[in-house]
Amino acid sequence: MKLIVFVTNDGDADASVDALVEQGFRVTRLATTGGFLRRGNTTLxxxxxxxxxxxxxxxxxxxxxxxxxxxxxxxxxxxL
Structure with missing residues (x-):
């Protein structure tokens, strides 16, 4: 078993989650901030x-x- 951590920009988050769920993947979505300009990201x-x-x-x-x-x-x- 593997854990994949995807870090994407906020604008691509909805499409990413939708595409993963359509293919049968289970996804946990977290709002994250980081980087040089402190832009909003989404971690899946x-x-x-x-x-x-x-x-x-x-x-x-x-x-x-x-x-x-x-x-x-x-x-x-x-x-647990």
Whole structure:
């Protein structure tokens, strides 16, 4: 399992979430601020199976070019 953190600009956030949800991904959306000019960003947290990473990356590349993607292994996770 992987956790993908997508950081996109606010203008692309709605389309990004909609596209991910349409493809069956579960998304957690966080409003974030950062960068040199303190512009508004949106951070999307998406948990995916290893085989779905490329699909999620390609989707965001198409819908929101320039989005930062950070992909991390989830060695352990549990529902509390």
């Amino acid at each position: 947290l998406v948990g995916v199976e290893d085989s779905q990473v490329e699909q999620a990356h390609a989707l965001l590349k198409q819908v929101a070019p320039g989005t930062l993607a950070i992909t991390m292994d989830l060695d352990r996770y549990e529902r």
